[in-house]
Amino acid sequence: MVDVLAFGEHAGGKIAPITADLIAAARGVGGRVAVVLMGGDLTGLEAQTAPLGVDKVYTVQHPLLAGESVDMLVSALEQVCRRVQPRVLLLGKTAIGRDVGPCVAFRLGVGAAQDSVAVEAGGQTGRIVATRPVYGGTAMAKVTFGSSNPQVVIMRPGAVERGSVPGAGEGVAEEAEAIEVELDESIRKVRHVETVRKESERMRLDGASVVVSGGRGLRGPEPFAMLEELAGLLGGAVGASRAACDAGWVDHSYQIGLTGATIRPDLYVTVGISGASQHMAGCSGAKRIVAINKDADANIFKEASFGVVGDWSKVLPSFMEAVRDLVRS
Amino acid sequence: MAVRRDAVANIIVCVKQVPDPEAPPSAFRIDDGGKRIADSPGVSSVLNGFDENAVEAALRIKDAAGGRITVLSLGSAFAADVVKKPLSMGADDLVLLQDETFDDLDSYGTALVLSEALKRIGEFDLVLCGRQASDWDNAQAPLGIAELLGIPCITVAQKVEINGGVVVAERVLSGGYEVVEADMPALVTVSNELGEPRYPTLRGIMTAGRKQPTVWSADDLGIDRARLERRIRIMDLFLPVRDRQCEVIQGEDDADSGRLLALRLREEKLI
Ligand SMILES: Cc1cc2nc3c(=O)[nH]c(=O)nc-3n(C[C@H](O)[C@H](O)[C@H](O)COP(=O)(O)OP(=O)(O)OC[C@H]3O[C@@H](n4cnc5c(N)ncnc54)[C@H](O)[C@@H]3O)c2cc1C
Numbered sequence: 390m391v392d393v394l395a396f397g398e399h400a401g402g403k404i405a406p407i408t409a410d411l412i413a414a415a416r417g418v419g420g421r422v423a424v425v426l427m428g429g430d431l432t433g434l435e436a437q438t439a440p441l442g443v444d445k446v447y448t449v450q451h452p453l454l455a456g457e458s459v460d461m462l463v464s465a466l467e468q469v470c471r472r473v474q475p476r477v478l479l480l481g482k483t484a485i486g487r488d489v490g491p492c493v494a495f496r497l498g499v500g501a502a503q504d505s506v507a508v509e510a511g512g513q514t515g516r517i518v519a520t521r522p523v524y525g526g527t528a529m530a531k532v533t534f535g536s537s538n539p540q541v542v543i544m545r546p547g548a549v550e551r552g553s554v555p556g557a558g559e560g561v562a563e564e565a566e567a568i569e570v571e572l573d574e575s576i577r578k579v580r581h582v583e584t585v586r587k588e589s590e591r592m593r594l595d596g597a598s599v600v601v602s603g604g605r606g607l608r609g610p611e612p613f614a615m616l617e618e619l620a621g622l623l624g625g626a627v628g629a630s631r632a633a634c635d636a637g638w639v640d641h642s643y644q645i646g647l648t649g650a651t652i653r654p655d656l657y658v659t660v661g662i663s664g665a666s667q668h669m670a671g672c673s674g675a676k677r678i679v680a681i682n683k684d685a686d687a688n689i690f691k692e693a694s695f696g697v698v699g700d701w702s703k704v705l706p707s708f709m710e711a712v713r714d715l716v717r718s
Numbered sequence: 719m720a721v722r723r724d725a726v727a728n729i730i731v732c733v734k735q736v737p738d739p740e741a742p743p744s745a746f747r748i749d750d751g752g753k754r755i756a757d758s759p760g761v762s763s764v765l766n767g768f769d770e771n772a773v774e775a776a777l778r779i780k781d782a783a784g785g786r787i788t789v790l791s792l793g794s795a796f797a798a799d800v801v802k803k804p805l806s807m808g809a810d811d812l813v814l815l816q817d818e819t820f821d822d823l824d825s826y827g828t829a830l831v832l833s834e835a836l837k838r839i840g841e842f843d844l845v846l847c848g849r850q851a852s853d854w855d856n857a858q859a860p861l862g863i864a865e866l867l868g869i870p871c872i873t874v875a876q877k878v879e880i881n882g883g884v885v886v887a888e889r890v891l892s893g894g895y896e897v898v899e900a901d902m903p904a905l906v907t908v909s910n911e912l913g914e915p916r917y918p919t920l921r922g923i924m925t926a927g928r929k930q931p932t933v934w935s936a937d938d939l940g941i942d943r944a945r946l947e948r949r950i951r952i953m954d955l956f957l958p959v960r961d962r963q964c965e966v967i968q969g970e971d972d973a974d975s976g977r978l979l980a981l982r983l984r985e986e987k988l989i
């Protein structure tokens with residue numbers, strides 16, 4: 390019997406960080422926790438789950454699962470759910486999980502709680518309660534499930550403190566089981582043609598310990614050169630609000646927020662960003678937020694630890710000069 | 719499903735009316751039941767932003783290759799100027815699925831009703847949706863519609879084109895995109911990376927004003943209400959209070975404040 394089944398993601402022969410998030414969340418729910426790994430070739434992956442603390446690892450290896458086709462993954466996961474009958478199915482809100490989770494739920498006729506930041510076993514009913522930001526983060530909802538299983542929860546990456554859940558991260562003695570699934574080419578409805586990576590030298594946003602972001606208040610692309618320099622001084626990465634991306638000042642891969650990147654830096658410096666809830670949804674995990682904004686009433690000052698109310702074109706140059714001196718000394 | 723294979727495509731765009739997501743958080747109120755956002759004067763109704771991107775995607779296809787665009791919206795009450803906006807941008811027809819029972823649907827119920835309406839419309843090549851609705855941020859209804867109709871689903875597109883009976887789309891990935899294709903009929907969800915939706919023209923607004931929407935109720939669609947039972951139940955909805963005490967650094971002038979900010983951050987060992 391398995392109570393909670395986590396859909397483990399992996400890339401390049403390594404377990405992806407989201408998988409550890411999911412296992413930590415699963416441990417918080419309680420009961421027997423299993424992870425399912427799917428792919429064309431899972432060699433060496435199973436062993437990497439041991440330190441994460443699961444009771445069981447299911448492996449589903451099939452040539453048609455190479456290449457991350459959502460259609461194939463949905464069919465395979467549906468078959469696994471019918472076999473294993475978990476009470477709870479956890480996925481990550483990643484490019485894959487946010488589609489696979491709801492599709493499996495629809496196929497099984499059950500509900501899915503998308504983009505959840507907390508999950509717990511509910512009171513008397515024993516049903517799962519998921520907490521999700523809604524209205525772009527302006528409101529929070531606690532939702533629960535009807536009577537059918539699995540209860541599908543799609544977790545926002547980084548939402549669960551991995552260390553904070555008892556049992557997570559401890560190597561629990563685990564069993565392994567390979568599950569055979571039936572797949573054929575006719576299942577693939579969406580065909581992959583090519584992947585286009587925008588070559589960039591710039592530091593990745595996820596994982597950066599310092600992020601410097603600009604918004605509509607910068608009024609154009611030029612000031613981003615200053616932000617690049619500042620990020621360079623601080624060993625950090627540059628991000629942006631959606632308004633700055635939509636305006637074409639920087640590429641959309643800079644976007645931080647609900648529909649952009651999620652960051653958890655130690656220091657997040659925002660310049661000319663108002664702090665809309667949809668933006669804050671991507672940076673609420675930042676330890677300290679610094680705001681430079683000329684509007685004292687801007688929402689960003691409700692979330693920032695340090696701020697300057699002023700015009701960035703005056704504040705930023707002297708800030709950078711002082712930073713330059715400080716990092717040199 | 720009857721699918722016509724004319725030269726021009728039949729495109730259906732699903733649009734939702736939502737409370738303005740960019741209204742200041744302080745304007746939002748929760749109603750007494752604690753389960754939904756209350757109507758409040760500070761929060762107007764707008765068309766979901768990503769759905770405007772979806773309308774734009776449909777219009778670009780129509781501009782390039784011709785086509786007929788039908789807009790489909792589901793709800794219990796509509797503001798005419800909101801749901802008619804796609805018509806004023808250049809869409810051809812509007813179908814409203816309006817019923818009191820549609821007041822409280824989860825993603826499953828929403829997808830079910832929309833898929834029944836699509837079956838009734840019958841002849842379509844492409845269904846376009848927004849990537850998510852900015853009220854409940856579910857990003858689920860389109861996946862459900864495609865599942866229920868058994869058609870391909872491509873999510874988070876920044877470009878959508880059709881080429882014969884095939885839809886080709888660019889799917890946004892972090893740090894790039896992926897080109898994918900599927901046989902039609904298919905469903906594609908559209909993201910803001912597609913680019914700004916066009917403004918309604920004056921002529922468009924006048925034509926839209928004259929157009930009468932087709933309205934279908936749950937009974938018209940022959941929907942058994944028991945199937946609409948919520949799979950996801952709302953226990954509580956609340957407005958979190960965020961008020962970190964912000965230390966405002968104030969120097970003699972803006973430049974001085976910038977310098978002091980750096981010193982303060984060094985004191986805190988943040989830089
Ligand atoms: C469904 C949905 C999803 C979204 N997803 C995201 C997302 O992922 N990421 C995101 O960022 N947004 C997202 N948004 C958009 C979000 O709601 C805001 O519109 C956006 O974040 C605003 O960007 P901004 O702060 O740069 O611009 P604005 O809100 O226009 O703020 C500009 C700020 O600059 C300040 N300013 C102007 N001039 C100066 C100056 N000279 N010096 C100093 N300050 C100045 C102003 O006081 C103002 O506060 C989403 C919206 C929706 C509806």
Ligand SMILES: Nc1ncnc2c1ncn2[C@@H]1O[C@H](COP(=O)(O)O)[C@@H](O)[C@H]1O
Pocket residue numbers: 732733734735766768769772790791792793825828846847848849850851852854855856857858859860
């Ligand atoms: N009530 C509705 N009427 C029409 N389209 C909808 C409705 N709800 C959702 N959709 C479509 O599905 C997309 C995603 O919505 P959601 O799954 O609710 O986030 C929206 O952007 C719309 O295109």
